[in-house]
Amino acid sequence: MHFTIEVNNIPIKAHKGETILQALQRNGIQVPTLCYMAGKLPTGACRMCVVEVEGYPGLIPSCSHPVEDWMKIQTHSPRVIQARKAVIELLLASHPDDCFYCVRNGNCELQRYAEELNIRERKYPSRSHPATIDKSSYSITRDPAKCILCGRCIRICDEVIGVSTLEYMRRGNSMYIGTTLDKPMNISNCIDCGQCVVACPTGALYERDDTDSVHKALYDKDTKVIALIDATTGISVAEKFGVKAGKNLTNILVAALRKIGVDILYNYNLGNDIYAHEMARYLLQANRKPVISTSCPAWVKYAEEYFPSHLTYLAPIKSPMEIIGATIGRDYTASGEKTFTVAITPCMAKKAELARACNAINNQQVIDAALTTRELVRFIRLHGIDIEHLEPELPNDPYSTVSGAGLLFGSPGGESEAIIRSMLAMQEKSALISARIQKLRASKPIKEYTFEINDKSYHFVAIHGMATAGAYLRSLPSMKQPPDYIEIMACPDGCVNGGGQPIHKNNESFIKARTKSLFELDEKSSLKIPIQNPAVKKWEQNKPDTSILTPVFKQRDALL
Amino acid sequence: MKEEISTILKHYPQGKRDALIPVLQGIQEQLGFIPEEAIAPVADYIGIPTSKVYGVATFYDQFRFTRCGRIHVRICQGTACHVMGASSVLKALEKELRIAPGEVSKDGRYSLEIAGCIGACSLAPVIEVNGTFYPLVKKDDIKEILQKEKNKLNV
Structure with a gap:
């Protein structure tokens, strides 16, 4: 049901059952928010979204108040602005004044609102910040001093990822966000997905920066630097360089990295093809x-933490990064050259994955560093590379090409599509390969698809969002007919929305643009099936030993 | 410790979130404090993440994570007690026991805790020592009260 309400003396259309904020946003009226998360139940904690409603004595938080047909609303009256200003001024009273040294300088919601609300002087004396920075994790660094207690990290970790590493501790003035028993992140139950980093409005959570080690390796004359560049990163940097979101810049990034001094660039997605x-x-x-x-x-x-009993279900195949890492590791161990291999992907968890003992060859890590999309953007800027004036270049042989299937891995369901194409091709049923499997491209959290090869039916399930997957796996033992293959992606919407991606307040449109771009790249590609990729054929002929392609999974003890 | 905790847990309904605070209270009553080892079994029993258990346990002042002394003194710092001079009693206690609120003396004999309000405002200021309540306390009474409690325990 629609009705008309009056906002800032102009009539707008509102739907019954939606909140005031939703009605405002749909009509293009921007109201600042801090604790609000689109698509989740509002908490009404931060009071940034307050509006004046005629007839109410106090200001109303628009995020949590249902819109009604009689409402006359003021969103930016002096009274409202004063209230919002007070919220930010109070938050600034317990926030360090060190924007210069902050990873989120220029992309911080607190900074942005302080600027927008024209706050020009400190109203309340600053409080000291005894909190220490937790640098224990391979992936996520926590700086509690910069935390504004909005609770977005807690909610994403609890509701979307289902891990609940972070929670409000203590009460009132001494409240902070911490882990169970205040343990450091590395021994907590954190799974390194990095979704909390994307959710954080300030610099309280950020990625461990590994650009320094890459930089050092580049200037070491004896070391050959090898970079693996993921197309999902290639399609996610566009808006950071002033290009239309979703545009594929992978080959421009190859050119940029060569200019920076990377000796060899390989196609990360080849790992997907082989996988x-x-x-x-x-x-x-x-x-x-x-x-x-x-x-x-x-x-x-x-x-390894939650389903040690299900570890036997995991395929005895290493992840794409580790497959290609092991292959490169073998190649260069044979040649005796000193190398430094860096994977550039939208993923935070890869920072932890590369250090897993089972991924080492001769006690040597095969991947030396993993950079996220955000770090890559910083690294390119650091070197003063002007993306606009670069001509696209191709990665180095022999690991230079990728099939359309290998590109699809960035989007949930894409991995399943790639495997299905391979299965059909292996059974000489290539004619049955459809250009796109719509059932696996829907935006549902759990996608299912059944197909037949030689009268044998295969049932695939693709899940994104770790909490959804956790619930599904708990129901697995009681299933009469378990599926043949379960694809699981921890991040909601898959790697295109990975923990290492550029941070945007409203990232829905960016995720859509990136997903669309991946599908288009697949459509344009003349190679549809992994085995059509000449690099996969070459890899097959000179395949590494199975022992270095098989992962080891072990139960991991953590306070769950 | 593990067995003790699981015996305590059996008294409460399993898988019910609303049992969390009674469970924590039960553990503290039996053991005198909430040991670190208890967090995981409690979370498992109630069916919620450990971070939520720890969050609730740190939210309330009544829960302790360290073993208290053999003589445990709680002093009320509620409004009525404050007005009636509880802060001078607290100072006297700190001086006598040589510990600050929240601490346990090195020999494990004494511990001192501040309570929000004990609920006996008409008898302010109030202190509680090992379950015995002392009303209308003045700073000069402290030595006598502590001696009484020492005698009870033969410390």
Whole structure:
């Protein structure tokens, strides 16, 4: 049901059942918010979204108040602005004044609102910040001093990821966000997905920066620097360089990294192709159900903590990064050259994955560093590279090409599509490969698809969002017919919305643009099936030993 | 410790969130404090993450994470007690026991805790020592009260 309400003396249309904020946003009226998270129940904690409603004595938080047909609303009256200013001034009273040294300088919601609300002087004396920075984790750094207690990290960790590493501790003035028993992040139950970093409005949570180690390696004359560049990063940097969101800049990034001094650039997505190819072969001869994917390192860590009994379901195939890492590791161990390999992806969990003991060859890490999309953007800016004046370049042989299937991994369901294409091709049913499997491209959290090869039916399930996957896996033992393959991505909307992606307040449109871009890249690609990729064929002929392609999964003890 | 905790847990309904605070109270009553080892079994029993258990336990002043002394003194700092001079009693206690609120003396004999309000405002200021309440306390009474409690325990 629609009705008309009056906002700032102008009539706008509102729907029954929505909140005031939703009605305002749909009509293009911006109201600042801090604790509000689109699509989740409002908490009404921060009071930034207050508006004046005629007839109410006090100001109303628009995020949590239902809109009604008689309402006359003022969103930016002097009284409202004064209230919002007070909220920010009070938050600033317990926030360090060190924007210069902050990773979120220029992309901080608190800073932005302080500027927008024209706050020009300190109203309340600053409080000291005894809190120490937690740098223990491979992936996530926590600086509690910069926390404004909005609770967005707690909610994403609890409701979307289902891990609940972070929670409000203590009460009132001494409240802070911490972990169980105040343990450091590295021994907490954190699965390194990094969604809290994307959710954080300030610099209280950020990625461990590994650009320094890459920089050092670049200037070490004896070391060959090898970079693996992921197309999902390639399609996610556009808006950061002033180009239309979703535009594929992978080959421009290749050119930029060469200019910076990277010796060899390989196509990270080739790892996806090989993974899909190996997984298809495994599924065609496996006589156990279900087989669960191993491509998402955050999911693997989650499995080791929450489902040690399900670890036997995980496929005996390493993740795409580790497959290609192991291959490169073998190549260069043979040649005796000193190398430094860096993977550039939208993923935070890869920072932790590369350090796993089972991924080492001869006690040596095969991937030396993992940079997120955000770090890559900083690294390119650091070197003063002007993206606009670069011509696209191709990665180096022999690991330069990728099929459309390998590109799809960035979007949930894409991994399944790639494996299905491989399976059909292996059974000489290539004619049955459809350009797109709509059932796996819907935006649902759990997607299912069934197909047949030689009268044998295969049931695939693709899940994104760790909490959804956790609930699904709990129901697994009671299932009469478990699926053949379960694809799991910890991050909601998959890698295109990974923990290492550029941070935007409203990132829905960016996720859509990136997903669309991936599908278009697949459509444009003349190679549809992983095995059509010449690099996969070459890899097959000179395949590394199975022992270095098989992962080891172990139960992990943490306070869950 | 593990067995003790699981015996305590059996008295409460499993998988019910609303049992969390009674469970924590039960553990503290039996053990005198909430040990770190108890957090995981409690979370498992109630069916919520450990961070939520720890969040609730740190929210309330009544829960302790360290073992208290053999003589545990709680002093009320509620409004009525404050007005009636509880802060001078607290100072006297700190001087006598040589510990600050929230601390346990090195020999494990004494511990001191501040309570929000004990609920006996007509008898302010009030202190509680090992479950015995002392009304209308003045700073000069402290030595005598502590001696009484020492005698009870033969410390």
